[in-house]
Amino acid sequence: MSEPLVIDETQSAILDTVRRFNADVVAPVASELDARDDPEDCFSWEIIEKADELGIRTLTLSEDWGGLGVDSLTAALVIEELAKADIGISVVMAQTLKIAQILQLALTEAQQQKYIPMFRDTPRGLLAIGITEPETASNYFVQHDAPFQTKAEKVDGGWRINGMKHFISNGNRANVYLLFAQTEKGKPLAEGATCFLLDRSLDGFTIGRVHDKMGERLANNAELLFENCFVPDENVVGAVGKGFQVLVDFFPASNAYAAATIIGTATTAYERALDWARNRVQGGKPLIEHDGIRAQLAEMHMLLDVARTYVRKATWMADNRDLGWEPALAALPKVFASQAAWKIVTWAAEMHGGYGYMRELGLEKLMRDAAAFLHSDGVNRTLLLKAAKMLF
Numbered sequence: 001m002s003e004p005l006v007i008d009e010t011q012s013a014i015l016d017t018v019r020r021f022n023a024d025v026v027a028p029v030a031s032e033l034d035a036r037d038d039p040e041d042c043f044s045w046e047i048i049e050k051a052d053e054l055g056i057r058t059l060t061l062s063e064d065w066g067g068l069g070v071d072s073l074t075a076a077l078v079i080e081e082l083a084k085a086d087i088g089i090s091v092v093m094a095q096t097l098k099i100a101q102i103l104q105l106a107l108t109e110a111q112q113q114k115y116i117p118m119f120r121d122t123p124r125g126l127l128a129i130g131i132t133e134p135e136t137a138s139n140y141f142v143q144h145d146a147p148f149q150t151k152a153e154k155v156d157g158g159w160r161i162n163g164m165k166h167f168i169s170n171g172n173r174a175n176v177y178l179l180f181a182q183t184e185k186g187k188p189l190a191e192g193a194t195c196f197l198l199d200r201s202l203d204g205f206t207i208g209r210v211h212d213k214m215g216e217r218l219a220n221n222a223e224l225l226f227e228n229c230f231v232p233d234e235n236v237v238g239a240v241g242k243g244f245q246v247l248v249d250f251f252p253a254s255n256a257y258a259a260a261t262i263i264g265t266a267t268t269a270y271e272r273a274l275d276w277a278r279n280r281v282q283g284g285k286p287l288i289e290h291d292g293i294r295a296q297l298a299e300m301h302m303l304l305d306v307a308r309t310y311v312r313k314a315t316w317m318a319d320n321r322d323l324g325w326e327p328a329l330a331a332l333p334k335v336f337a338s339q340a341a342w343k344i345v346t347w348a349a350e351m352h353g354g355y356g357y358m359r360e361l362g363l364e365k366l367m368r369d370a371a372a373f374l375h376s377d378g379v380n381r382t383l384l385l386k387a388a389k390m391l392f
């Protein structure tokens with residue numbers, strides 16, 4: 001498909017690298033990893049180490065920090081490209097690329113000096129963000145008054161954290177985390193939660209279950225458990241009680257990155273459908289010569305193009321907020337892209353007839369993968385409510 005906003009040679013060169021990585025490293029093993037029973041076995045450190053070698057893992061670190069300092073639009077192009085080979089790999093990297101951006105913007109100089117090298121200097125360095133917990137989930141998106149159950153209590157020199165998070169992407173694989181915990185009793189999330197920086201060495205911080213997901217299996221999601229975990233004062237990110245401001249101020253492209261991921265998966269489904277329609281003959285001619293199929297392929301193309309354009313707009317505006325920013329762009333691109341993607345993957349499977357349902361052609365993997373983004377990065381309905389609050 002065309003890439004209308006690939007505007008410079010650097011972006012093209014980066015995308016060429018990602019395409020080679022997809023073809024040589026991810027595509028040959030993705031189906032086999034996806035089919036493993038134990039979710040932990042679906043994750044591959046070899047893939048992450050190769051992504052590190054090629055500079056993909058640290059693309060959003062500034063040149064001063066040893067990365068390429070790519071902007072949000074370029075990061076979204078990379079995230080989309082990665083998802084064309086496998087959605088899980090795209091998710092692992094998308095989390096890492098976006099949290100690396102936050103670390104450079106939201107952390108103090110001293111925090112950066114400690115935590116950025118910790119992430120950068122190990123080829124297996126990955127990043128995660130812990131917000132969702134069993135009883136406080138969509139409440140964060142709709143800004144309901146309920147507090148987090150994960151609490152940080154003030155003690156001498158720091159905070160003592162108790163509670164748990166779940167569903168956390170890279171939860172069991174990351175070495176640096178952003179964690180949200182309730183610090184102000186009786187206050188709603190937006191006024192009473194604080195953002196903390198964590199690493200794996202903290203006593204009282206352990207990993208719980210690794211979730212067994214229907215798709216997106218090359219990424220792991222896990223529980224984060226806190227039992228009297230002491231975190232020093234210097235690990236508070238931003239102001240105490242103003243955790244969500246960290247996300248509002250420094251995370252505007254996050255939703256568009258999620259949209260970019262699902263667009264990558266949907267693009268693969270579309271290309272598979274197109275190829276199939278050109279080659280499969282029924283009714284005396286290739287499927288693509290039947291009007292019903294042609295029209296559906298054109299609609300798939302249109303949905304992808306619009307979803308992609310929305311991501312381009314949101315990422316560009318996220319980096320140029322001085323020129324105007326529409327807050328709903330932090331909620332809506334993923335909703336549109338995931339709804340479009342769900343149509344595209346299910347139509348693509350249907351277009352393959354009985355083959356679409358058979359594991360051998362891999363359409364069923366694309367369907368399982370695409371379903372992830374109806375649920376993750378905020379359930380769509382709650383993102384629409386979030387957008388409505390901003391718009392009306």
Ligand SMILES: Cc1cc2nc3c(=O)[nH]c(=O)nc-3n(C[C@H](O)[C@H](O)[C@H](O)COP(=O)(O)OP(=O)(O)OC[C@H]3O[C@@H](n4cnc5c(N)ncnc54)[C@H](O)[C@@H]3O)c2cc1C
Binds near residue numbers: 132134378379
């Ligand atoms: C693959 C995956 C990866 C994830 N990664 C992370 C991560 O890295 N970090 C993290 O913090 N979280 C992560 N999540 C959590 C994710 O962001 C969702 O917010 C979370 O799954 C939704 O919470 P819940 O399942 O408890 O649903 P609930 O909050 O219980 O919602 C259930 C249903 O009710 C609807 N609903 C809820 N509230 C309202 C309301 N006020 N009005 C109308 N409808 C409402 C929802 O739209 C949904 O349909 C991930 C989830 C998935 C599936």
